[in-house]
Amino acid sequence: MLRRTVEDASTGSDSDYSNSWISWFLSSKGNEYFCEVEEDYILDRFNLTGLNTEVQNYTQALDLITDNLDDDFQEELRGSLDIQARLLYGLIHARWIVTCAWTGQDDKYKKADFGRCPRVLCQGQPLLPIGLTDVPYEKSVKLYCGRCEDIYSPKSSRHGSIDGAYFGTSFPHLLYLVYPSLLPLKSGPTDPTRGAGAVGLVPGAGATVDDPRRRGRAREELVEGSDGLGDTINTAAVALRAERYRPRIFGFQVNEVAKLQRWQEAVRDRQVARLEALEGP
Amino acid sequence: MSRRSQQQAPVDTNQPEVPEDELLSATGEGDEVMEEAEEQEGYTSSTPTSSLTWISWFCSLPGHDYFCEVAEDFIEDDFNLTGLNAMVPFWKEAMEMVLDVEPDEDSAKIPDVSIVEASAELLYGLVHQRYVLTRAGLHAMAEKYEAGVFGSCPRVYCMGCNVVPCGRSDLPGLDTVKLFCPNCNDIYVPASSRFQGVDGAFFGTTFAHLFFQTYRELMPAPFWKHPSSSGSLSPSLSPRSVTGSNSSQQAPFVNPNPHGGQKRAAGKVYVPRIYGFKVSERAKSGPRMQWMRIRPESPEELDEVDWRGRWIDDEEDQYDDGIDGEAEEDRRMEDFDPVRHALSPMPYRGAHILHRITQTMMTTMTTTKRKKKRSRRRLLLEEVDVML
Numbered sequence: 001m002l003r004r005t006v007e008d009a010s011t012g013s014d015s016d017y018s019n020s021w022i023s024w025f026l027s028s029k030g031n032e033y034f035c036e037v038e039e040d041y042i043l044d045r046f047n048l049t050g051l052n053t054e055v056q057n058y059t060q061a062l063d064l065i066t067d068n069l070d071d072d073f074q075e076e077l078r079g080s081l082d083i084q085a086r087l088l089y090g091l092i093h094a095r096w097i098v099t100c101a102w103t104g105q106d107d108k109y110k111k112a113d114f115g116r117c118p119r120v121l122c123q124g125q126p127l128l129p130i131g132l133t134d135v136p137y138e139k140s141v142k143l144y145c146g147r148c149e150d151i152y153s154p155k156s157s158r159h160g161s162i163d164g165a166y167f168g169t170s171f172p173h174l175l176y177l178v179y180p181s182l183l184p185l186k187s188g189p190t191d192p193t194r195g196a197g198a199v200g201l202v203p204g205a206g207a208t209v210d211d212p213r214r215r216g217r218a219r220e221e222l223v224e225g226s227d228g229l230g231d232t233i234n235t236a237a238v239a240l241r242a243e244r245y246r247p248r249i250f251g252f253q254v255n256e257v258a259k260l261q262r263w264q265e266a267v268r269d270r271q272v273a274r275l276e277a278l279e280g281p
Numbered sequence: 282m283s284r285r286s287q288q289q290a291p292v293d294t295n296q297p298e299v300p301e302d303e304l305l306s307a308t309g310e311g312d313e314v315m316e317e318a319e320e321q322e323g324y325t326s327s328t329p330t331s332s333l334t335w336i337s338w339f340c341s342l343p344g345h346d347y348f349c350e351v352a353e354d355f356i357e358d359d360f361n362l363t364g365l366n367a368m369v370p371f372w373k374e375a376m377e378m379v380l381d382v383e384p385d386e387d388s389a390k391i392p393d394v395s396i397v398e399a400s401a402e403l404l405y406g407l408v409h410q411r412y413v414l415t416r417a418g419l420h421a422m423a424e425k426y427e428a429g430v431f432g433s434c435p436r437v438y439c440m441g442c443n444v445v446p447c448g449r450s451d452l453p454g455l456d457t458v459k460l461f462c463p464n465c466n467d468i469y470v471p472a473s474s475r476f477q478g479v480d481g482a483f484f485g486t487t488f489a490h491l492f493f494q495t496y497r498e499l500m501p502a503p504f505w506k507h508p509s510s511s512g513s514l515s516p517s518l519s520p521r522s523v524t525g526s527n528s529s530q531q532a533p534f535v536n537p538n539p540h541g542g543q544k545r546a547a548g549k550v551y552v553p554r555i556y557g558f559k560v561s562e563r564a565k566s567g568p569r570m571q572w573m574r575i576r577p578e579s580p581e582e583l584d585e586v587d588w589r590g591r592w593i594d595d596e597e598d599q600y601d602d603g604i605d606g607e608a609e610e611d612r613r614m615e616d617f618d619p620v621r622h623a624l625s626p627m628p629y630r631g632a633h634i635l636h637r638i639t640q641t642m643m644t645t646m647t648t649t650k651r652k653k654k655r656s657r658r659r660l661l662l663e664e665v666d667v668m669l
Contacts, residue, residue: 120469152436173554242573247490263586
């Protein structure tokens with residue numbers, strides 16, 4: 001977990017270094033998943049509540065992040081302070097991305113900076129970073145696919161060593177909860193415009209000011225043959241449209257796997273019936 | 282074709298048809314290939330000590346890690362090649378190249394050796410597709426599998442289950458090779474881009490599944506019980522604890538179906554949470570896909586679904602506690618809805634049935650889906666009659 005040596009850390013170019021600690025941190029290799037936390041957010045002590053117990057040398061680490069560290073700080077301590085600063089930034093980052101300041105991440109999502117789902121039938125759905133725990137130094141970062149709703153390990157070991165707590169367990173789910181228009185389709189090619197649909201979303205604006213036409217379209221895509229009632233996205237039956245792989249030997253399904261898949265689909269149908277019942281007539 | 286350009290360098294040293302090969306062959310590059318070199322003696326009389334066959338050279342190229350070496354006598358048996366000569370251009374020359382046979386004098390009329398290279402590659406791939414279905418081929422692939430050559434499943438809760446190469450089509454030129462995970466029964470794109478140039482047809486659609494039918498001890502069973510659960514739900518722990526650590530304490534795993542997978546499955550399913558609270562399935566963004574990954578706790582539960590995919594005991598009130606313990610709470614909340622109370626003495630079922638009827642009447646379903654639901658609708662209508 002980011003236990004890098006100082007020599008490693010100083011690979012960022014000097015010009016970046018002189019800029020600010022955050023931009024240097026973001027530009028250094030392996031930190032592509034992170035987005036920039038606004039300085040105002042960091043400077044608001046309320047947002048940092050409780051972090052002083054998690055991070056040693058909290059004050060100095062915070063000073064380092066905000067470029068306020070005294071120049072006469074002991075050089076030999078800089079190495080360990082750098083680790084603490086990374087930890088602090090990571091923990092602030094986990095809090096920042098679940099605020100409404102989604103804009104930075106949005107761009108990363110659209111560009112698939114976090115990679116694409118390795119599952120073939122997800123057809124390259126862009127992924128989102130997620131932690132399995134909010135406690136640092138426990139689990140590395142994973143990637144969540146909104147299409148198959150599963151989590152995958154990052155391809156590159158460089159990203160496989162990032163602490164999952166720097167992204168938190170809630171981020172993708174909160175994102176899709178707040179912006180249902182971002183919910184990926186369950187079938188067909190990945191729609192690049194769906195990601196772009198969030199361009200108009202400004203922090204704080206919320207999902208309610210979403211363009212109604214776009215919402216209508218999203219709904220159409222989500223529920224084919226919908227009953228035309230209500231103007232919200234109906235996701236009760238989306239699972240029925242999800243594609244799945246069927247193992248076959250010379251064209252014939254494999255008995256035990258087919259049995260399991262039938263059972264799984266029966267569970268799915270039951271959930272769909274349950275959800276459709278909730279939608280009401 | 283990057284492969285072609287890479288080839289040029291080693292061709293000079295390894296290809297038997299190149300005269301210098303005889304000079305270099307004395308250096309001997311590997312013991313294991315020596316045997317094969319001897320086997321082919323009858324065919325390449327001039328190079329009896331050839332250090333590296335075309336096949337082992339081809340399999341050692343970067344990106345060709347998934348290929349196993351097809352035995353030469355398999356390729357030499359015409360029966361195994363039935364129908365392939367129509368698919369491979371320059372058949373004779375390609376065969377000669379793959380088998381390291383000295384080309385005939387008149388083969389000089391082929392202007393570019395790279396054309397034959399492409400044919401040889403296609404030929405080898407298609408033969409490979411057939412070979413890996415034989416006992417010897419399956420065995421060769423099993424060795425690679427256990428050595429982890431094919432990599433492991435990227436899905437976190439498959440706990441690094443090893444995968445096997447798998448094609449999506451048996452015809453060449455349609456799709457690249459994919460990886461099949463026996464634990465989640467799904468296919469994935471290889472993590473490394475070096476496999477983007479490998480045709481999936483060279484492994485075929487059948488191999489992955491025949492492989493796990495043959496080596497059942499490598500196939501995870503279709504059921505899974507939470508190791509720590511004695512019926513009690515410990516959802517807060519489930520995504521965090523690791524199955525691998527528990528396996529040592531448990532009795533040896535047995536699947537009552539002798540034809541099924543005999544390995545303990547990694548059955549954990551990801552449960553989305555916001556600040557530690559599960560996302561309700563009633564939310565628009567709630568979980569919709571957990572069905573694709575869950576397994577029943579016991580093999581008997583699989584028999585609760587008939588061959589058409591319907592619950593034999595069609596109780597709508599049943600649900601799977603395996604995935605969502607909160608479903609029950611959702612259900613109870615429903616009972617407090619006064620409107621639905623007014624509809625019938627059985628609040629939940631009544632509302633559900635009425636909704637079902639309108640739903641089935643209004644929605645335009647695909648024919649297959651409609652067929653599937655028709656019998657259920659009839660059943661529901663009967664229930665309404667009873668209630669009225």
